Amino acid sequence: MNPLNERNKSGYGVDMAQSLFLMGNEAIGYGAVRAGAGMACAYPGTPSTEILETTARLEGIHAEWCVNEKVALETAVGASRAGVRTLVTMKHVGLNVAADPLLTLTETGVTGGLVIVSADDPGMNSSQNEQDSRNYAKFAKIPMLEPADSQEAYDFVAEAFALSEEFDTPVLLRSSTRLSHGRGQVVLRAPVEFERREYVKDLSKHLMVPQWARLRNRLVLERLEKLRARAEESPLNVLEEGSIDFGIITSGVVYEYAREAFPEAWFLKLGMSHPLPYKKVAELYEKVSRVAVVEELDAFIEEQVRMLGLPVIGKEAIPADGELDQDIVRSALEPYLSVPPPERRPPVFPPAQRLSDLPPVATLPVRPPVLCAGCKHRSVFAALRRHKVAAMGDIGCYMLGADPPLNALDSSLCMGASIGIMAGFNKALGRKASVAVIGDSTFFHSGITPLISAHYNEADGVVLVLDNRTTAMTGHQGNPGSGLWPDLTEGPAIDIQRLCEGIDVRCVTVDAADYGALEAAIKAEIDAPGLSVLVARAPCALMVREKLGEILVDDERCNLCGLCLDIGCPDIVPHEDTVSITDGCTGCGLCIEVCKRGALSYAGAEDGGAR
Amino acid sequence: MSAATTINAVTTVSLMGVGGQGILLAAAIIAETASAEGLRVKTSEVHGMAQRGGSVRSTVRFGERVFSPVARSADVVIATELLEGHRGLDMLSPGGALVCAVTTCIVPGSVARGEEPYPADLPAAAAARGVRLIAVDAEALAREAGTARAVNVALLGAASTVLAFAEEMWQRGLAAAVPARILEVNQRAFALGREAVGSDDVAQRGGD
Numbered sequence: 022m023n024p025l026n027e028r029n030k031s032g033y034g035v036d037m038a039q040s041l042f043l044m045g046n047e048a049i050g051y052g053a054v055r056a057g058a059g060m061a062c063a064y065p066g067t068p069s070t071e072i073l074e075t076t077a078r079l080e081g082i083h084a085e086w087c088v089n090e091k092v093a094l095e096t097a098v099g100a101s102r103a104g105v106r107t108l109v110t111m112k113h114v115g116l117n118v119a120a121d122p123l124l125t126l127t128e129t130g131v132t133g134g135l136v137i138v139s140a141d142d143p144g145m146n147s148s149q150n151e152q153d154s155r156n157y158a159k160f161a162k163i164p165m166l167e168p169a170d171s172q173e174a175y176d177f178v179a180e181a182f183a184l185s186e187e188f189d190t191p192v193l194l195r196s197s198t199r200l201s202h203g204r205g206q207v208v209l210r211a212p213v214e215f216e217r218r219e220y221v222k223d224l225s226k227h228l229m230v231p232q233w234a235r236l237r238n239r240l241v242l243e244r245l246e247k248l249r250a251r252a253e254e255s256p257l258n259v260l261e262e263g264s265i266d267f268g269i270i271t272s273g274v275v276y277e278y279a280r281e282a283f284p285e286a287w288f289l290k291l292g293m294s295h296p297l298p299y300k301k302v303a304e305l306y307e308k309v310s311r312v313a314v315v316e317e318l319d320a321f322i323e324e325q326v327r328m329l330g331l332p333v334i335g336k337e338a339i340p341a342d343g344e345l346d347q348d349i350v351r352s353a354l355e356p357y358l359s360v361p362p363p364e365r366r367p368p369v370f371p372p373a374q375r376l377s378d379l380p381p382v383a384t385l386p387v388r389p390p391v392l393c394a395g396c397k398h399r400s401v402f403a404a405l406r407r408h409k410v411a412a413m414g415d416i417g418c419y420m421l422g423a424d425p426p427l428n429a430l431d432s433s434l435c436m437g438a439s440i441g442i443m444a445g446f447n448k449a450l451g452r453k454a455s456v457a458v459i460g461d462s463t464f465f466h467s468g469i470t471p472l473i474s475a476h477y478n479e480a481d482g483v484v485l486v487l488d489n490r491t492t493a494m495t496g497h498q499g500n501p502g503s504g505l506w507p508d509l510t511e512g513p514a515i516d517i518q519r520l521c522e523g524i525d526v527r528c529v530t531v532d533a534a535d536y537g538a539l540e541a542a543i544k545a546e547i548d549a550p551g552l553s554v555l556v557a558r559a560p561c562a563l564m565v566r567e568k569l570g571e572i573l574v575d576d577e578r579c580n581l582c583g584l585c586l587d588i589g590c591p592d593i594v595p596h597e598d599t600v601s602i603t604d605g606c607t608g609c610g611l612c613i614e615v616c617k618r619g620a621l622s623y624a625g626a627e628d629g630g631a632r
Numbered sequence: 633m634s635a636a637t638t639i640n641a642v643t644t645v646s647l648m649g650v651g652g653q654g655i656l657l658a659a660a661i662i663a664e665t666a667s668a669e670g671l672r673v674k675t676s677e678v679h680g681m682a683q684r685g686g687s688v689r690s691t692v693r694f695g696e697r698v699f700s701p702v703a704r705s706a707d708v709v710i711a712t713e714l715l716e717g718h719r720g721l722d723m724l725s726p727g728g729a730l731v732c733a734v735t736t737c738i739v740p741g742s743v744a745r746g747e748e749p750y751p752a753d754l755p756a757a758a759a760a761r762g763v764r765l766i767a768v769d770a771e772a773l774a775r776e777a778g779t780a781r782a783v784n785v786a787l788l789g790a791a792s793t794v795l796a797f798a799e800e801m802w803q804r805g806l807a808a809a810v811p812a813r814i815l816e817v818n819q820r821a822f823a824l825g826r827e828a829v830g831s832d833d834v835a836q837r838g839g840d
Contacts, residue, residue: 385719386748388740390686591685594744
């Protein structure tokens, strides 16, 4: 028998003397270790805090306080990519902070399982608002597990990791104050056996530029229906037989209140509350003529039951705010037992959703955007390709370094995520296995906090800040690095080097136009231990629009080896047995630098080489 | 007469080119011209990647009443580059017009690397589709006007022969959309493009 079903009989059918008496949060921490999680990331927040504190006390798992919930999730993404099962914990409002990575993580999925615990605080015992984290499961189209007591909290974590890997999705696990800070007996179980996964570079899964994200998004929508089919079968969702003509659909700790209030009722206890198993709901309606949904905060389940066309007692009786308990539930629902049951028609299940037509297969060459001719930051990618490290990219122009022929990036998730992902990836693998590549404006947007977090947690890595003094991709807006305001007048400008020095992170600044120096600096930083920042500075080629010289091709020396073509400049093209330079060339000279045969030179240069 | 000249119905012009070629400016000129003509106009375009050498599309729709800003098909396609002209054929029905800068070839990376060929014979492809091709050496006209960057507006001059706006309205459209410091050179490019259609400089072929 599945141990998850044992609770429906008498206790767990086990000797409680052998159990630990654990707070729900402790149980989640123990559960993570049992499930083989190797890393836990969090920012503290009541009522979630003790989960990470528990993992920090236990063997076999590395626990980190990250600087905020967004960085915690991004660091966890890095560890997951490295194949490690990873737990991230936060309070409900923290999930707002982590929403940016979450809503794209749903597209990329995971390598090692990734479980996010969000602890809600109905009644605002220690919070500025009440919010129902289940809405994020719907928003992100990912599964939501809701344990009811400490034992389930312990057990469900392993289920969550298994689901995460099987369905290639982050999984949300919702706690709430009375679960997190309540205590109960927990019978510990044997460690979960599973196969540790390996990182494989896969741009179609990890680089969420439009061309790949559109395809991944279709998988997300298909995955949701597969998860719904699983929810129909899952032992986490249990139809419990009753002896009166009354059924209750509920989830989480609220189950305990409702069970105590109506011990004779039928129950559909949803351990996996999203996606909702419609057929299981309909099954309950076959058994009883009156059904109530009992849930804290939003009418999350109720709205979906109503969508099926089924009559239900919901938020007209159960308060839509604050915490519930058995007295509230009993007094709210008792009156409905003495009135005639509502009329009902058979449920109407929603039809399968249609997805948009796939675009026709291109019969003509496609023309993806490319790094501009003369973009000095192309040098960073040219140099980076020589090293066996994964390059965690970010948002903006520099995503273009991922495209052929440069192929110099592994990942892009959301603004500023490169640094957290790098930190988690390297921490999980125990070496400097990746670097981060981020533009200056993105660094100011969301790169500073993960840098602080990485430094505080002694993560290894190199953060390459490609500083072109502007927010280029969106059309050259000002940012704190340039100091330019929207009306193009000058405000204060912030120096990235000094900013890094201020938090004791080693930082070197190099001229991106000096290829030799840049290449040497990248090698030095990758070889050096610890964490450092390398700022490659050169203005955006579109803003300067200068012609530095005319580049000539020596047809005798050129053997079309392809080294210059590999830098991905749109203005070097193969031409018969050699290459030719086309009109858009700015004379930046990177092609001269990478040519090993001296076949390229500036017009008028004596030595035929670079300046 | 081209299908594009009936202004009682909604006319759709699709502009296609490569980032940096001035597609968005050309769209703005058409929109201002249609507006000067007293028509309702809607346009749509995608920003962001527009300066990074990727394919750029802009749609201009005008008429007495326009609802949607987008359309999958067009009455007229204006393509500032030859491959984009080939691409634009997909949007045209028989009787539609393709105004294309046939001497402007910007080779995409996959073609430069020899992975796939640059498409050949636009006149045959247009004829097979029953599309009227107005093939323009817009680069030569733009240089003659004073700047190679005016390919977009030279092409608009050629397109003005199939879009039923009075010349005066085009002038108002140019003045409204083009920055003052480059207005004159663009006016010259427009005039050269307009004159070129039907002259010896331009070969007209296709299913007209």
